[in-house]
Amino acid sequence: MRHPEYQYLDLLDHVLANGDQRMDRTGVGTRSIFGALLRFDLSGGQVPILTTKRVYWKTAVREMLWFLTGGTNIQPLLRDNVRIWTDWPLAAYRRETGEHIEQAAFEQRIVADDAFAARWGELGPVYGKQWRRWLGADGREHDQIGTLIETLNTNPASRRMLFHGWNVGELGDMALPPCHMVYQYHVTSGGRLNCLMFQRSVDLLLGAAFNFVGAAALQLMLAQQADLTPGELIWVAGDAHLYLNHLDQAHEQLAREPRPFPTMRLARRAASIDDYRIDDFVVEGYDPYPPIKGEVAV
Template structure:
C-alpha cells in the first residue's frame, strides 16, 4: 500500500472522517464503469458527522475549498431559479459543464467553455435557450408542482414548521420529483434534507446524497449544507447543531486517484469558524457578504476535471 494511502488514519480531527472514507474507497471500493465513461471506485452507504455548535465550519483544509462558490450556489438554489446565467454573473462556473455539453452535441459547434459562458452572459435570449438546467434543485425546493398543478414552497413550509412545531418529524424537503427527472440536466444528488430540533433549541440537519463524487463534489456539499443550516437556524430562532451527511453511492473517479492520494498525505488544519453578519428579514434576503468565515488556512487547491 502506498505511503500516501496510510496517512489518513488519525481520528482526532473531524476531517479524518472524510480522508479515511477516501482511503476506504481506494482500498475496498468496487471498480466499475459509470455513465460518464470515466470509471469509478465506489462504496455504498456511508455517514459523516460534523458538530457546528461551537461555530466551526466543515470547510475542508487538506485542499483549498472555494467556500464562497459553494455558498453562492446555495443562495442560488434558494431563489428557485435554474439558469446558469445568474451563477456566471457571480463568477460561479461549477454548473457550466452540463449545458455546454448539451449545446455542443446539439449544434456540433466546438465552442470553448469561456466563449460559451461569454455568450450566456452577453445574450439573454441565448442564455434562455442554452443556459437553463431544467427543473433542478431550486425549482423543486421552492416551486414543487403537484399533480393538480399547484406549486409548493418546501423551504417556506419548513421554516414555518421549525418555528411553530419544532418537535415534528416531518421537517424535510427533497428534490427527487419523479415526473420531472427527465427534464433535468442532472438528477438531484443531494436529494433529501431532514431537520431535527433538540429540546434546548439546537437545529440538526441530515443530508442524504444518493450519488457523491467524494473528491470534487462532497466538499461543496458539506459547505453548502452547513451554510443552509446556519441560515435556517437564524430564521427560526435556533442555534446550529450537527450536520449529518449520509451517502448512497459514494465514489472516486479513476482520473482523480493521484489527486486523492496527494490530499490524503496532508495533515488537516483546524476548521474555520463561520458567523452571519446580520439577520435578514427572510431566507430570501441573504447575500454572500452576510457570511463571515474566519481562520481558514487550508493546504493548496488540487485540481480535478468534472466527469459529465
C-alpha cells in the first residue's frame, strides 16, 4: 500500500508544476491550485504527522487546546512557548506605534505585562471565540463544541454535527479570518468517528502540517468524549498554495521518501473537552527528516 504521506507530496508536486502564479494579499506571491482532498485513516492509531520534515507536533496540539479554551489572546500561547501567532499582533504594534521592536522583546513584554498583553496581544474574535462563544443576533452565546459533543453522545446519526468559524459579522475584527473554517463529523454504525475539515486557504509548506495534527488531535479528543473510536480524517482545501519564497523548500521536501507515520494516543480519559493537557498526548514512533524552514507571510 502506498504511504499516505504521498498524498501531500503529490499535492506539493502538482502545485509546483501546475499552480497558477499570481500576487496575493501578503505581497509575497503564490503558486496555487483550487480544490484538493486528502484522506488519512486514524483507526490503527497512526496520525498524519509528516515525516519528510520534522513537524513540531506539540506546538500544533497546544494551539488546538488553546482554541478549545475560547481564548483570543496570545499571552497563554507564549507562556507555552508557542510563537506561531505572534506575527499578526507584532505587525499591528509596529504599524500603530512606529516602534520597530524585535519579536523576542515584544513576546517578552506580552508574557510579563498583563496590561500590555491585553492591549497588544489580542487577535480579535478568532477561532476559539467562534467555536466556544459564537454571538448570536439575540445576544446569546453558542458553544458549538459543547453542542457537537452532546449530539455525538445523544444523536450520532445526525447530519448536523459540525462547527465553523466564518462569522461574517466579526470577520473585520479578526487578525486573520479562519483558514480551517468548517469541521463536520460522521459516526459509522460500527462506532467510528470520521471528520471532514474544510480549509478555505492553506499555506502548504508551513500551515498544512500543523492543520493535519490539530485536526487529528481534536478527533481523538472528541472520540474519547463520545466513547467512539477514531476513523477517517478527510482534509479538503479551497485555495492550496505555495508562497513563491517556499518553492526551493518544497523541492527539498519532495526529494525525501516518507517514513512510517507515528501513532498518537491519549494517556488518560479527560473529564471533559476542557480538561485535556499537552501531557495527555503520547506520540510514539516518530522518526522524521530534519525540519525545513520558511518565512511566514503576514
